[in-house]
Amino acid sequence: MSDAKQVKLKPGDTIGILGGGQLGRMLAMAAARLGLRCQIFSPDPDSPAFDVVLNATCAEYADVEALELFAGDVDVITYEFENVPSAAAMVLDARRPVLPNRKILETTQDRLAEKDFVTRLGIGTAAYADVTSVASLREAIVRIGLPAVLKTRRFGYDGKGQAIIREGDDIAKVWTSLATKSAILEAFVPFEREISVIAARSATGEVECFDVTENEHRDHILNISRAPAAIPEALAEEARSIAGKIANALDYVGVLAVEMFVLANGTGPKVLVNEIAPRVHNSGHWTLDGASVSQFEQHIRAIAGWPLGKPVRHGEIVTMTNLIGDEINDYEKWLSVPGATVHIYGKGAPRPGRKMGHVTEVRPPKGK
Numbered sequence: 001m002s003d004a005k006q007v008k009l010k011p012g013d014t015i016g017i018l019g020g021g022q023l024g025r026m027l028a029m030a031a032a033r034l035g036l037r038c039q040i041f042s043p044d045p046d047s048p049a050f051d052v053v054l055n056a057t058c059a060e061y062a063d064v065e066a067l068e069l070f071a072g073d074v075d076v077i078t079y080e081f082e083n084v085p086s087a088a089a090m091v092l093d094a095r096r097p098v099l100p101n102r103k104i105l106e107t108t109q110d111r112l113a114e115k116d117f118v119t120r121l122g123i124g125t126a127a128y129a130d131v132t133s134v135a136s137l138r139e140a141i142v143r144i145g146l147p148a149v150l151k152t153r154r155f156g157y158d159g160k161g162q163a164i165i166r167e168g169d170d171i172a173k174v175w176t177s178l179a180t181k182s183a184i185l186e187a188f189v190p191f192e193r194e195i196s197v198i199a200a201r202s203a204t205g206e207v208e209c210f211d212v213t214e215n216e217h218r219d220h221i222l223n224i225s226r227a228p229a230a231i232p233e234a235l236a237e238e239a240r241s242i243a244g245k246i247a248n249a250l251d252y253v254g255v256l257a258v259e260m261f262v263l264a265n266g267t268g269p270k271v272l273v274n275e276i277a278p279r280v281h282n283s284g285h286w287t288l289d290g291a292s293v294s295q296f297e298q299h300i301r302a303i304a305g306w307p308l309g310k311p312v313r314h315g316e317i318v319t320m321t322n323l324i325g326d327e328i329n330d331y332e333k334w335l336s337v338p339g340a341t342v343h344i345y346g347k348g349a350p351r352p353g354r355k356m357g358h359v360t361e362v363r364p365p366k367g368k
Contacts, residue, residue, distance in 0.1 A: 020047025
Protein backbone atom coordinates (compact mmCIF):
# COMPACT_ATOMS: atom_id res chain seq x y z
CA MET A 1 0.00 0.00 0.00
CA SER A 2 1.38 3.42 -0.96
CA ASP A 3 1.77 6.32 1.46
CA ALA A 4 -1.00 8.12 -0.42
CA LYS A 5 -3.50 5.36 0.31
CA GLN A 6 -2.52 5.35 3.98
CA VAL A 7 -3.18 9.08 4.46
CA LYS A 8 -6.50 9.76 6.14
CA LEU A 9 -6.50 13.04 7.99
CA LYS A 10 -9.12 14.17 10.47
CA PRO A 11 -10.06 17.70 11.48
CA GLY A 12 -7.32 19.09 13.70
CA ASP A 13 -4.50 17.32 11.84
CA THR A 14 -1.71 19.36 10.26
CA ILE A 15 -0.63 19.72 6.64
CA GLY A 16 2.90 20.90 5.89
CA ILE A 17 3.23 23.18 2.86
CA LEU A 18 6.55 23.85 1.13
CA GLY A 19 6.53 27.40 -0.20
CA GLY A 20 5.08 30.56 1.28
CA GLY A 21 3.67 32.41 -1.72
CA GLN A 22 0.06 33.17 -2.60
CA LEU A 23 -0.66 29.57 -3.55
CA GLY A 24 0.48 28.34 -0.14
CA ARG A 25 -1.58 31.10 1.45
CA MET A 26 -4.76 30.07 -0.38
CA LEU A 27 -4.13 26.37 0.33
CA ALA A 28 -3.84 27.13 4.03
CA MET A 29 -7.03 29.19 3.99
CA ALA A 30 -8.90 26.36 2.26
CA ALA A 31 -7.59 23.86 4.80
CA ALA A 32 -8.66 26.07 7.71
CA ARG A 33 -12.25 26.08 6.49
CA LEU A 34 -12.18 22.28 6.66
CA GLY A 35 -10.81 22.30 10.20
CA LEU A 36 -7.28 21.33 9.16
CA ARG A 37 -4.18 23.16 10.34
CA CYS A 38 -1.24 24.07 8.13
CA GLN A 39 2.42 24.79 8.77
CA ILE A 40 4.38 26.67 6.11
CA PHE A 41 8.06 26.04 5.29
CA SER A 42 9.71 28.87 3.37
CA PRO A 43 13.12 30.56 3.32
CA ASP A 44 11.54 33.98 2.73
CA PRO A 45 10.72 35.82 5.99
CA ASP A 46 8.22 37.97 4.11
CA SER A 47 6.21 35.01 2.79
CA PRO A 48 2.54 36.03 2.54
CA ALA A 49 1.43 32.54 3.58
CA PHE A 50 2.98 33.11 7.03
CA ASP A 51 0.19 35.60 7.74
CA VAL A 52 -2.57 32.97 7.71
CA VAL A 53 -1.05 30.12 9.74
CA LEU A 54 -0.24 29.73 13.41
CA ASN A 55 3.05 27.91 12.86
CA ALA A 56 5.72 28.50 10.24
CA THR A 57 9.30 27.47 9.59
CA CYS A 58 11.58 30.07 8.02
CA ALA A 59 14.66 28.19 6.86
CA GLU A 60 16.55 27.24 3.72
CA TYR A 61 15.51 24.10 1.85
CA ALA A 62 19.05 22.80 2.37
CA ASP A 63 18.66 22.97 6.18
CA VAL A 64 18.23 19.28 7.00
CA GLU A 65 17.65 19.84 10.70
CA ALA A 66 14.88 22.36 10.01
CA LEU A 67 13.29 19.98 7.49
CA GLU A 68 13.32 17.13 10.01
CA LEU A 69 11.74 19.28 12.71
CA PHE A 70 9.12 20.49 10.22
CA ALA A 71 8.29 16.91 9.23
CA GLY A 72 7.87 15.99 12.87
CA ASP A 73 5.23 18.68 13.33
CA VAL A 74 2.96 17.66 10.43
CA ASP A 75 0.97 14.66 9.22
CA VAL A 76 1.37 15.01 5.44
CA ILE A 77 3.43 17.33 3.24
CA THR A 78 2.57 19.07 -0.02
CA TYR A 79 4.02 21.97 -1.99
CA GLU A 80 2.90 25.13 -3.76
CA PHE A 81 5.66 25.23 -6.39
CA GLU A 82 7.19 22.54 -8.58
CA ASN A 83 10.86 23.47 -8.22
CA VAL A 84 11.18 21.85 -4.81
CA PRO A 85 14.85 20.85 -4.38
CA SER A 86 15.08 17.08 -4.81
CA ALA A 87 17.33 16.70 -1.75
CA ALA A 88 14.76 18.45 0.46
CA ALA A 89 11.97 16.28 -0.93
CA MET A 90 13.99 13.13 -0.18
CA VAL A 91 14.61 14.17 3.44
CA LEU A 92 10.91 14.84 3.98
CA ASP A 93 9.70 11.76 2.09
CA ALA A 94 11.66 9.55 4.47
CA ARG A 95 9.64 10.89 7.39
CA ARG A 96 6.17 11.79 6.17
CA PRO A 97 4.03 11.17 3.07
CA VAL A 98 4.80 13.81 0.42
CA LEU A 99 1.89 14.41 -1.97
CA PRO A 100 1.96 14.61 -4.90
CA ASN A 101 4.73 11.99 -4.89
CA ARG A 102 8.17 13.59 -5.10
CA LYS A 103 9.11 11.26 -8.00
CA ILE A 104 6.58 13.11 -10.15
CA LEU A 105 8.83 16.17 -9.85
CA GLU A 106 11.56 14.29 -11.75
CA THR A 107 9.24 14.39 -14.77
CA THR A 108 7.66 17.81 -14.40
CA GLN A 109 10.81 19.72 -13.40
CA ASP A 110 12.46 18.78 -16.71
CA ARG A 111 10.76 20.02 -19.87
CA LEU A 112 12.33 17.31 -22.02
CA ALA A 113 11.34 14.51 -19.64
CA GLU A 114 7.83 15.98 -19.48
CA LYS A 115 7.49 16.13 -23.27
CA ASP A 116 8.78 12.55 -23.59
CA PHE A 117 6.28 11.40 -20.95
CA VAL A 118 3.33 13.06 -22.69
CA THR A 119 4.41 11.72 -26.08
CA ARG A 120 4.64 8.16 -24.73
CA LEU A 121 0.99 8.48 -23.68
CA GLY A 122 0.07 9.13 -27.31
CA ILE A 123 -0.86 12.74 -26.55
CA GLY A 124 0.11 15.45 -29.04
CA THR A 125 2.67 18.16 -28.31
CA ALA A 126 4.59 20.65 -30.42
CA ALA A 127 7.58 19.13 -32.20
CA TYR A 128 10.63 19.32 -29.93
CA ALA A 129 14.32 18.43 -29.69
CA ASP A 130 16.98 18.15 -26.99
CA VAL A 131 19.61 20.91 -27.26
CA THR A 132 22.99 20.92 -25.50
CA SER A 133 25.16 23.20 -27.66
CA VAL A 134 25.10 25.71 -30.49
CA ALA A 135 25.81 22.85 -32.93
CA SER A 136 22.89 20.75 -31.68
CA LEU A 137 20.67 23.86 -31.73
CA ARG A 138 21.46 24.40 -35.41
CA GLU A 139 20.65 20.74 -36.12
CA ALA A 140 17.37 21.02 -34.22
CA ILE A 141 16.40 24.12 -36.20
CA VAL A 142 16.96 22.23 -39.46
CA ARG A 143 14.56 19.51 -38.24
CA ILE A 144 11.92 21.69 -36.58
CA GLY A 145 12.12 24.90 -38.58
CA LEU A 146 11.63 28.53 -37.57
CA PRO A 147 10.15 30.30 -35.77
CA ALA A 148 10.79 28.13 -32.71
CA VAL A 149 11.03 28.56 -28.96
CA LEU A 150 14.22 27.71 -27.08
CA LYS A 151 13.65 26.95 -23.38
CA THR A 152 15.84 25.91 -20.50
CA ARG A 153 14.93 22.37 -19.47
CA ARG A 154 14.53 23.39 -15.84
CA PHE A 155 13.42 26.32 -13.66
CA GLY A 156 11.46 28.41 -16.14
CA TYR A 157 8.11 30.12 -15.53
CA ASP A 158 6.18 33.24 -16.60
CA GLY A 159 8.30 33.50 -19.75
CA LYS A 160 11.62 33.26 -17.91
CA GLY A 161 14.31 30.99 -19.34
CA GLN A 162 13.09 31.05 -22.92
CA ALA A 163 13.59 32.88 -26.21
CA ILE A 164 11.85 32.90 -29.59
CA ILE A 165 14.18 32.27 -32.53
CA ARG A 166 13.24 33.73 -35.89
CA GLU A 167 14.81 33.71 -39.34
CA GLY A 168 17.93 35.87 -39.38
CA ASP A 169 18.58 35.70 -35.63
CA ASP A 170 22.14 35.14 -34.40
CA ILE A 171 21.82 31.53 -33.20
CA ALA A 172 25.04 31.57 -31.20
CA LYS A 173 24.01 34.78 -29.44
CA VAL A 174 20.57 33.37 -28.54
CA TRP A 175 22.18 30.24 -27.12
CA THR A 176 24.65 32.24 -25.04
CA SER A 177 21.92 34.54 -23.71
CA LEU A 178 20.01 31.59 -22.28
CA ALA A 179 23.06 30.73 -20.11
CA THR A 180 22.42 26.98 -19.99
CA LYS A 181 23.90 23.73 -21.25
CA SER A 182 20.57 21.93 -21.17
CA ALA A 183 17.65 23.19 -23.26
CA ILE A 184 14.77 22.10 -25.44
CA LEU A 185 13.72 23.57 -28.79
CA GLU A 186 10.00 23.56 -29.49
CA ALA A 187 8.26 24.36 -32.74
CA PHE A 188 6.32 27.61 -32.60
CA VAL A 189 2.63 26.70 -32.50
CA PRO A 190 0.24 28.98 -34.42
CA PHE A 191 -2.47 28.47 -31.82
CA GLU A 192 -6.00 29.79 -31.95
CA ARG A 193 -6.24 30.11 -28.19
CA GLU A 194 -4.59 28.88 -24.99
CA ILE A 195 -6.56 26.75 -22.55
CA SER A 196 -5.92 24.84 -19.37
CA VAL A 197 -7.58 22.07 -17.43
CA ILE A 198 -7.41 21.96 -13.64
CA ALA A 199 -7.79 18.35 -12.57
CA ALA A 200 -7.87 16.73 -9.15
CA ARG A 201 -7.10 13.05 -8.50
CA SER A 202 -7.51 11.14 -5.26
CA ALA A 203 -5.35 8.27 -3.99
CA THR A 204 -8.12 5.87 -5.01
CA GLY A 205 -8.03 7.06 -8.62
CA GLU A 206 -11.07 9.33 -8.60
CA VAL A 207 -10.60 12.23 -11.05
CA GLU A 208 -12.58 15.47 -11.14
CA CYS A 209 -11.94 18.23 -13.69
CA PHE A 210 -13.06 21.82 -13.58
CA ASP A 211 -14.46 23.58 -16.64
CA VAL A 212 -11.86 24.13 -19.34
CA THR A 213 -10.40 27.61 -18.89
CA GLU A 214 -9.34 30.02 -21.63
CA ASN A 215 -6.24 32.07 -20.85
CA GLU A 216 -4.84 35.35 -22.11
CA HIS A 217 -1.22 36.28 -21.39
CA ARG A 218 0.50 39.65 -21.34
CA ASP A 219 4.30 39.77 -21.44
CA HIS A 220 4.33 35.99 -20.88
CA ILE A 221 2.36 36.37 -17.63
CA LEU A 222 -1.23 35.21 -17.23
CA ASN A 223 -3.49 38.25 -17.40
CA ILE A 224 -7.05 36.95 -17.71
CA SER A 225 -8.71 33.52 -17.40
CA ARG A 226 -12.30 32.78 -18.41
CA ALA A 227 -14.41 29.72 -17.73
CA PRO A 228 -15.75 28.03 -19.68
CA ALA A 229 -13.42 28.34 -22.67
CA ALA A 230 -15.07 29.31 -25.96
CA ILE A 231 -14.50 25.91 -27.59
CA PRO A 232 -16.83 23.13 -28.79
CA GLU A 233 -17.96 20.76 -26.04
CA ALA A 234 -16.38 17.80 -27.84
CA LEU A 235 -13.00 19.55 -27.70
CA ALA A 236 -13.52 20.46 -24.06
CA GLU A 237 -14.25 16.82 -23.30
CA GLU A 238 -11.07 15.80 -25.12
CA ALA A 239 -9.06 18.31 -23.08
CA ARG A 240 -10.50 16.99 -19.81
CA SER A 241 -9.82 13.43 -20.94
CA ILE A 242 -6.18 14.31 -21.65
CA ALA A 243 -5.77 15.85 -18.20
CA GLY A 244 -7.29 12.78 -16.58
CA LYS A 245 -5.05 10.46 -18.59
CA ILE A 246 -1.96 12.39 -17.47
CA ALA A 247 -3.07 12.38 -13.82
CA ASN A 248 -3.69 8.63 -13.89
CA ALA A 249 -0.41 7.86 -15.65
CA LEU A 250 1.46 9.81 -12.95
CA ASP A 251 -0.53 8.08 -10.19
CA TYR A 252 -1.08 11.64 -9.08
CA VAL A 253 -2.64 12.72 -5.77
CA GLY A 254 -3.74 16.34 -5.59
CA VAL A 255 -4.48 19.08 -8.12
CA LEU A 256 -2.53 19.60 -11.31
CA ALA A 257 -2.91 21.91 -14.30
CA VAL A 258 -2.42 20.90 -17.92
CA GLU A 259 -1.82 23.83 -20.26
CA MET A 260 -2.78 23.28 -23.90
CA PHE A 261 -2.90 25.00 -27.26
CA VAL A 262 -6.00 24.93 -29.45
CA LEU A 263 -5.10 24.67 -33.14
CA ALA A 264 -7.40 25.15 -36.09
CA ASN A 265 -7.03 22.66 -38.94
CA GLY A 266 -9.02 21.42 -41.92
CA THR A 267 -11.06 18.90 -39.94
CA GLY A 268 -11.78 21.13 -36.96
CA PRO A 269 -9.83 22.33 -33.92
CA LYS A 270 -7.48 20.06 -31.99
CA VAL A 271 -5.41 20.42 -28.83
CA LEU A 272 -1.71 19.99 -28.09
CA VAL A 273 -0.30 19.79 -24.57
CA ASN A 274 2.11 22.60 -23.72
CA GLU A 275 3.06 22.08 -20.07
CA ILE A 276 2.06 20.28 -16.89
CA ALA A 277 2.07 22.12 -13.55
CA PRO A 278 2.02 19.65 -10.62
CA ARG A 279 0.23 22.01 -8.25
CA VAL A 280 -2.66 24.41 -7.94
CA HIS A 281 -2.42 26.94 -10.74
CA ASN A 282 -3.05 30.61 -11.48
CA SER A 283 -5.56 29.74 -14.21
CA GLY A 284 -7.65 27.94 -11.58
CA HIS A 285 -8.06 30.94 -9.28
CA TRP A 286 -11.52 31.59 -10.73
CA THR A 287 -12.70 28.50 -8.83
CA LEU A 288 -12.34 30.30 -5.47
CA ASP A 289 -15.50 32.32 -6.09
CA GLY A 290 -16.79 30.78 -9.30
CA ALA A 291 -17.32 27.12 -8.38
CA SER A 292 -18.93 25.01 -5.68
CA VAL A 293 -15.49 23.76 -4.65
CA SER A 294 -12.19 25.56 -5.32
CA GLN A 295 -9.01 24.07 -6.73
CA PHE A 296 -7.41 24.72 -3.33
CA GLU A 297 -10.05 22.80 -1.41
CA GLN A 298 -9.86 19.96 -3.96
CA HIS A 299 -6.11 19.70 -3.40
CA ILE A 300 -6.56 19.65 0.38
CA ARG A 301 -9.27 17.00 0.10
CA ALA A 302 -7.10 14.83 -2.14
CA ILE A 303 -3.97 14.87 0.02
CA ALA A 304 -6.06 14.44 3.19
CA GLY A 305 -7.63 11.27 1.82
CA TRP A 306 -11.08 12.87 1.75
CA PRO A 307 -13.65 12.52 -1.08
CA LEU A 308 -13.28 15.02 -3.92
CA GLY A 309 -15.99 17.57 -4.59
CA LYS A 310 -18.03 17.62 -7.78
CA PRO A 311 -17.21 21.07 -9.26
CA VAL A 312 -20.24 23.09 -10.35
CA ARG A 313 -19.58 26.49 -11.94
CA HIS A 314 -21.43 29.49 -10.57
CA GLY A 315 -22.88 31.79 -13.21
CA GLU A 316 -22.75 31.76 -16.98
CA ILE A 317 -19.14 32.95 -17.28
CA VAL A 318 -16.48 33.43 -14.61
CA THR A 319 -13.54 35.76 -15.30
CA MET A 320 -10.33 36.03 -13.28
CA THR A 321 -8.12 39.07 -13.76
CA ASN A 322 -4.63 39.14 -12.26
CA LEU A 323 -3.53 42.32 -10.52
CA ILE A 324 0.10 42.57 -11.60
CA GLY A 325 2.60 45.11 -10.31
CA ASP A 326 1.13 48.58 -9.78
CA GLU A 327 -2.36 47.36 -10.77
CA ILE A 328 -2.81 46.39 -7.13
CA ASN A 329 -2.98 50.10 -6.29
CA ASP A 330 -6.34 50.25 -8.10
CA TYR A 331 -7.92 47.57 -5.90
CA GLU A 332 -10.56 49.99 -4.59
CA LYS A 333 -12.18 50.42 -7.99
CA TRP A 334 -12.97 46.71 -8.04
CA LEU A 335 -14.67 46.73 -4.65
CA SER A 336 -17.81 48.35 -6.06
CA VAL A 337 -18.08 46.20 -9.20
CA PRO A 338 -21.20 43.97 -8.99
CA GLY A 339 -20.31 40.27 -8.92
CA ALA A 340 -16.59 40.95 -8.33
CA THR A 341 -14.51 39.52 -5.48
CA VAL A 342 -11.10 40.98 -4.69
CA HIS A 343 -8.17 38.88 -3.44
CA ILE A 344 -5.05 40.69 -2.20
CA TYR A 345 -2.07 38.46 -1.46
CA GLY A 346 -0.42 40.50 1.27
CA LYS A 347 2.91 40.85 -0.49
CA GLY A 348 5.31 43.75 -0.09
CA ALA A 349 5.91 46.53 -2.57
CA PRO A 350 4.62 45.92 -6.10
CA ARG A 351 7.11 45.52 -8.90
CA PRO A 352 6.72 44.85 -12.64
CA GLY A 353 5.59 41.29 -13.31
CA ARG A 354 4.81 40.49 -9.68
CA LYS A 355 1.38 38.96 -9.04
CA MET A 356 -0.09 40.99 -6.21
CA GLY A 357 -3.69 39.81 -6.24
CA HIS A 358 -6.61 38.92 -8.48
CA VAL A 359 -10.27 39.71 -9.06
CA THR A 360 -12.99 37.20 -9.85
CA GLU A 361 -16.16 38.27 -11.66
CA VAL A 362 -19.16 35.96 -11.86
CA ARG A 363 -21.70 36.73 -14.57
CA PRO A 364 -25.11 35.41 -13.53
CA PRO A 365 -27.13 33.26 -15.95
CA LYS A 366 -29.13 35.19 -18.53
CA GLY A 367 -32.42 36.46 -17.27
CA LYS A 368 -31.30 36.64 -13.65
